[in-house]
Amino acid sequence: MSCEEVRELLPEYAEPGPRPAGPVEIHIASCARCSAELAVYREMLGGLAAYREVEEVPPPGFLERTLTVVPQATRAQRALDELRTVPGRVAASVKRRPAATAITGAALGAAALGLIAWRVARRSAQVPDLVSS
C-alpha cells in the first residue's frame, strides 16, 4: 500500500481497539511518516475523549430552576396523560367483559322500556276517569 492510501484510512484506523495484522499495519510498521501521522490522530482522539470531562458552566440558577420546573411539568403531564386515557379505559372495559356489558345494557334497556310501558299504561288508565268525571 502507498502512503497516500494508508493516510486516507488513518482517521478510522486510529480508533482504539484491536486491529488485525494486515497491509495497513505492515506499512505503518515500516513507514515513519505514516506512523507519526497515526500517533497524531490517536493523540487527537484521546484529547477529544477527555474533552467530555471539560464542563461548561451551567447558567446561574439552572439547577434550582430545573428542580422546580421539571417536577411541576411532569405532574401536569401525568395528569394530562391520565385524562387522555379515560375514554380508552372505558373502551377497554367493554372489550374485556363484553358479556357482562351486554347483559347490563340489556337489563338497563329492559328497565327503561318497562318504565315507559308502565307510564303509558298508567296514563291510559287515568283517561276514562277524567272523561267520566
Added chain:
Amino acid sequence: MVGPELIERCRHGDRAAFEELVGLTHRRVCSLAYRLVKDRSDAEDVAQEAYLRMFRGLAGFREEAAFETWMYRIVTNCAMSHLRRRGRFGDLLRDEEGPDQAIPDRAQDLAVNRDELSRGLAALPEGQRIALLLKDVYGLSVREIAQELGIEEGAVKVRVHRARRKLKELLEEGERRVGEL
C-alpha cells in the same frame, strides 16, 4: 456516576433521588446541550426538556444500556428538535464548509474552553462538528448518531472521517502559529 439504585428510586417518584440525579448530571447535560445548540439560553431550554423526557422515559429505560449514553441521546434528540423549531437544522444536514470557516476567537464567551481543541471544534462545519462531538467526545455509536440526526449511517461515517482530518489540520495549523510567535 448514576447507579441503578438511584434510577430505581427516581422511577418510584422519590423527590430526593430526582434532586440527586439532576445534581450529579446537570453539568454534563448543560455542556452537551450548549455544545450542540451554541446558545446559553437555548441550552437551558434543551437541558430542561431533556430532564422532562428522562423522567418520563425512566420506566422504559433498559439498564443494560449505560445511563449516560441514554441521557446523551435524549439531550441530542431535544437539541435537534430545538434546532428544527429554530430553523437551524438545515445547517446540520450540510457537511461542507460554509463561507465563514475562519477559526473564531471564542475566548470572550467561553470561559473554560480556550484551548486549541475547542477552537478547532468550533471551526468545523456544523454537520461535521456535531457528528464528531457525539462520536469522539460523547461516545455514541454511528448507529445512534444516525438515528438522532435522522441521516444514514454512511453519512455519519463520512462526516466523522472528514471532521477528524479537518480537526487535525486545524490543530497542526494552530501549533505552527504558536511556534512562529
